Amino acid sequence: MRVLVIEDERKVANFIKHGLEEERYIVDTAGDGVAGVEMAMNNHFDAILLDVMLPGKDGFTVLKDLRDSGVSTPILMLTARGTTEDRVTGLDLGADDYLPKPFSFEELVARIRSILRRSSPDKSTKLRCGELVLDTVSHLAYRGGREIELTTKEYALLEYLMRNKNRILSRSTITQHVWKHNFDPESNIIDVYIKRLRSKIERDDLKPLIQSIRGVGYRMRETTQDE
Numbered sequence: 001m002r003v004l005v006i007e008d009e010r011k012v013a014n015f016i017k018h019g020l021e022e023e024r025y026i027v028d029t030a031g032d033g034v035a036g037v038e039m040a041m042n043n044h045f046d047a048i049l050l051d052v053m054l055p056g057k058d059g060f061t062v063l064k065d066l067r068d069s070g071v072s073t074p075i076l077m078l079t080a081r082g083t084t085e086d087r088v089t090g091l092d093l094g095a096d097d098y099l100p101k102p103f104s105f106e107e108l109v110a111r112i113r114s115i116l117r118r119s120s121p122d123k124s125t126k127l128r129c130g131e132l133v134l135d136t137v138s139h140l141a142y143r144g145g146r147e148i149e150l151t152t153k154e155y156a157l158l159e160y161l162m163r164n165k166n167r168i169l170s171r172s173t174i175t176q177h178v179w180k181h182n183f184d185p186e187s188n189i190i191d192v193y194i195k196r197l198r199s200k201i202e203r204d205d206l207k208p209l210i211q212s213i214r215g216v217g218y219r220m221r222e223t224t225q226d227e
Contacts, residue, residue: 001046002026006036033057052079067094074115127162161220170217
């Protein structure tokens, strides 16, 4: 899952970025409100962490600009100003949650998982597709009671597919959410990782879960017909 951190304090931004990357998120950062709006408008993110006190545009203005422009990405506000008035302002402008500084990193990650669940049909911390289970807290995958070992990128790809179960996802959409670069139509990176995932989650004659949509991309389904 891809997260944008809009935070002007470099040490704080780097702390969050490195911590989230260890939790297998793809992380981009912006150091001011103007850059944050531009990045959020021109890229696809699954969640945005937004500081209130920013140069250029403050966090409330950034939030209002994004919501007025139709950006519905879940937004978690971060601020050292933890007054009730500030929280009410942020929530009324369209924030999904509010976390005052200083905060524990464990709580930050838990709140990110929480806002991601709100925007997903599956509200559990365990994503399911048939007998395949992905635990988003422990980052472990299981199928048929067997633990499946995943690399960081394989996990990120599987989580995105499972959060969007039954949706047809184009290669460009998958690239923007799982990798930090724009889609290259000449690249076969998506196909390579899909093949790796299939070899792990569809082994031992288990029913296939990832369906290829010719000329478009992929879809994760609980049952698929032979192609």
